[in-house]
Amino acid sequence: MHAVVSIKQVPDTAEVRIDPRTNTMIRSGVPSIVNPDDVHAVEEAVRLKERFGGKVTVLTMGPNQATAALREAISYGADQGILCADRGFAGADTLATSYVVWKAMLRITRDEPVDILLCGRQALDGDTGQVPPGVATRLGWPQLTSVLNIEEIDFECREVRVQRLVEGGREIVLSRLPAVITCTRDLNTPRYASFPNMVRAARYQPTVWDKVALDIAEDDPNIGLRGSPTIVSKVWAPPPRQRPDAQRIDGSDPDRAAAELAAVLAALVPDRIAGGQPLAPIAISAGGEEEGPR
Amino acid sequence: MTAPAPTRGDAPLDFSDYRGVWVYVEHRGGTPAPVSWQLLGVGKQMADEIGAPVSAVVIGSQVRHLADEATAYGADSVYLVDDPVLANYRTQPYAEAVATLIRKYKPEIVLYGSTIHGRDVAGAVATLVKTGLAADATQLSVDPSQGNLLQASRPDFGGKLMSTILCKRHRPQMATCRPGVFPMPDRDPSREGAVIEEPLGLAEDDVPTKVLEFIPETRHVDLSNAEVIVSGGRGLGGPKAFEMLFDLAEAVGGVVGASRAAVMAGWIPYQHQVGQTGQTVRPRVYIACGISGAIQHLVGMQESDIVIAINSDPDAQIFRTADYAIVGDMFKIVPALTARLRRMQADGNGQGEADGLERGSRQRSQSVAKGRPEIAADGSPAEADRG
Numbered sequence A: 001m002h003a004v005v006s007i008k009q010v011p012d013t014a015e016v017r018i019d020p021r022t023n024t025m026i027r028s029g030v031p032s033i034v035n036p037d038d039v040h041a042v043e044e045a046v047r048l049k050e051r052f053g054g055k056v057t058v059l060t061m062g063p064n065q066a067t068a069a070l071r072e073a074i075s076y077g078a079d080q081g082i083l084c085a086d087r088g089f090a091g092a093d094t095l096a097t098s099y100v101v102w103k104a105m106l107r108i109t110r111d112e113p114v115d116i117l118l119c120g121r122q123a124l125d126g127d128t129g130q131v132p133p134g135v136a137t138r139l140g141w142p143q144l145t146s147v148l149n150i151e152e153i154d155f156e157c158r159e160v161r162v163q164r165l166v167e168g169g170r171e172i173v174l175s176r177l178p179a180v181i182t183c184t185r186d187l188n189t190p191r192y193a194s195f196p197n198m199v200r201a202a203r204y205q206p207t208v209w210d211k212v213a214l215d216i217a218e219d220d221p222n223i224g225l226r227g228s229p230t231i232v233s234k235v236w237a238p239p240p241r242q243r244p245d246a247q248r249i250d251g252s253d254p255d256r257a258a259a260e261l262a263a264v265l266a267a268l269v270p271d272r273i274a275g276g277q278p279l280a281p282i283a284i285s286a287g288g289e290e291e292g293p294r
Numbered sequence B: 001m002t003a004p005a006p007t008r009g010d011a012p013l014d015f016s017d018y019r020g021v022w023v024y025v026e027h028r029g030g031t032p033a034p035v036s037w038q039l040l041g042v043g044k045q046m047a048d049e050i051g052a053p054v055s056a057v058v059i060g061s062q063v064r065h066l067a068d069e070a071t072a073y074g075a076d077s078v079y080l081v082d083d084p085v086l087a088n089y090r091t092q093p094y095a096e097a098v099a100t101l102i103r104k105y106k107p108e109i110v111l112y113g114s115t116i117h118g119r120d121v122a123g124a125v126a127t128l129v130k131t132g133l134a135a136d137a138t139q140l141s142v143d144p145s146q147g148n149l150l151q152a153s154r155p156d157f158g159g160k161l162m163s164t165i166l167c168k169r170h171r172p173q174m175a176t177c178r179p180g181v182f183p184m185p186d187r188d189p190s191r192e193g194a195v196i197e198e199p200l201g202l203a204e205d206d207v208p209t210k211v212l213e214f215i216p217e218t219r220h221v222d223l224s225n226a227e228v229i230v231s232g233g234r235g236l237g238g239p240k241a242f243e244m245l246f247d248l249a250e251a252v253g254g255v256v257g258a259s260r261a262a263v264m265a266g267w268i269p270y271q272h273q274v275g276q277t278g279q280t281v282r283p284r285v286y287i288a289c290g291i292s293g294a295i296q297h298l299v300g301m302q303e304s305d306i307v308i309a310i311n312s313d314p315d316a317q318i319f320r321t322a323d324y325a326i327v328g329d330m331f332k333i334v335p336a337l338t339a340r341l342r343r344m345q346a347d348g349n350g351q352g353e354a355d356g357l358e359r360g361s362r363q364r365s366q367s368v369a370k371g372r373p374e375i376a377a378d379g380s381p382a383e384a385d386r387g
Helices: A036-052 A064-075 A094-111 A131-139 A195-203 A254-268 B034-049 B064-072 B091-105 B116-129 B242-251 B260-264 B295-301 B317-321 B330-348 B354-370
Strands: A002-006 A009-011 A017-019 A024-026 A032-034 A055-061 A080-084 A116-120 A143-154 A159-166 A169-176 A179-183 A207-209 A231-236 A247-251 B021-025 B054-060 B077-082 B109-113 B133-137 B139-143 B149-156 B161-166 B173-177 B194-197 B209-216 B228-232 B255-258 B285-289 B306-311 B324-328
Touching (some): A002 A094, A002 A131, A009 A064, A032 A036, A032 A064, A036 A116, A036 A143, A055 A094, A064 A080, A080 A094, A094 A131, A094 B133, A116 A131, A131 A179, A131 B091, A159 B209, A231 B149, A247 A254, A254 B330, B021 B034, B021 B064, B021 B116, B034 B054, B034 B139, B034 B173, B054 B064, B064 B077, B109 B116, B116 B133, B133 B149, B149 B173, B242 B330, B255 B260, B306 B317, B324 B330
Parallel strands (some): A116 A179, A247 B324, B021 B054, B021 B109, B054 B077, B077 B194, B133 B173, B228 B255, B228 B285, B285 B306, B306 B324
Antiparallel strands (some): A009 A032, A017 A024, A143 A159, A169 B209, B139 B149, B149 B161
């Protein structure tokens, strides 16, 4: 069994602050993390390896700092890490990124067959979820997005059955292998790194592939900024909607606050509260005493 | 005339072959997703601005009725691929059907819902036709002075920033767009439009996947269509406290939502998440319990008609977006409110039924227009003698 996991290093958006004057992200001091969904993809690959034997390869495109993300994956039990790094890759949107990941997949499969490509469902920073479908389409592999559970996988018959999240429920899908699977956080609970793996990760040097290694020509129009149809033209901080005429309800007496709120709700959504009749039998403003409903 | 290839630099590009705004009609087994019609509404506005038609793309099996619906919701024409192979949504045949239509009829703009389904198909289509795809747009506009350039804006970096995405050198320009953000257009069943049918050209054996079963969500979380949402955040302190929100939601006929913090903590499943990385909602009433009001959350709920916030921290950000601000202990207030509503219901059952629904919808349009006037104008709670 050979599983490849495509991961992304992202800024921890919980820590990202915005410079209010320039509307740009304050990058300094913002920790980089492995995209949270991707951690679940690594975990799933390592579990497959533990069940079936074989190997887990982790792949990422990014600057040299992305080595840290590969090391983290190694610490969770991945066997090898590959960093696709080249100045020509900079500025890539999802289409150009999927091209490079696809090229890397071609190189990996040339050396040894791949049974499954696991990715996180979407990245914390861009939130697009577009790279895995792009890679799957380029590879001509089926894509199974938002997978909640791998129910059965058979590397002999080359079939996988998954449960995936869809609008209004879940769906059981049977697919040929190799396939691209995008992982949700429901799929598993990632483990903590074991001590030996942490030691190994700390010293691990990933394989680095540049354009030449990936068989990408110097003037290939599909990479980096040139290969990116989309550009970000404008960035601004959204003003939160203000509601200047807000009404305060004193919450120090819970029963009284509840009575006032019930009256508010009865007026706002009468059809929901009392079978169609707005009921407002409670004095909410005057006096201290509270009337019960009739 | 041939399709222009992407070029370097500022060489002028000729996109005169490309015309019209398309909307991908998402459905499950013939039941349409509301976002499809919402996008027809905004799609028509943009099409009018550039003097082009708006069209719907309907892919499926036995879905001709969706073509009629799309026409009723404003489509000037409908592209229909109807084939038994398309009975269930599957990426490959659906994406190839859309890509084939795009190559043949060359739309200028294609919009999809940024649902699981919409993202799944759009990502594949963009790769097949090699064009740009903006993700999860919450604002759309088109600039006729710049070659009908689509400006797709979206929250970024966890909702802390908005960015505008452009696709200058490729056509079509594509975007997935948030459900619940764009209003539903009027439905006019008397409208007429052309239906252009295309064959699929794929056999079942060409498709590498099979849908074996659909399991509807038992505790169904339909946040985007909910009229009342009771939402909980970090302040709840744990999963158990959500039970009181479910109780309140049941009492008001609502649905339970959650902030990202509560979902990340594992207190409640992701399907409940409201906000930038969850769902965008615009209910009549949004009750935020123990939610601090991070921008990531606000972008997902600030279009609610009325926001009621309960929080023990008087400085919580959520109060700035609230119409009703209750500083207090939600662990006491929420159960008390639920109990009170239940008693009111027990007492109110049997009084004027049908009238209420009509009344409710009227009130909704009022509240959308003016914010919060109906409390004073209509059955003011301060007038204690009603009923």
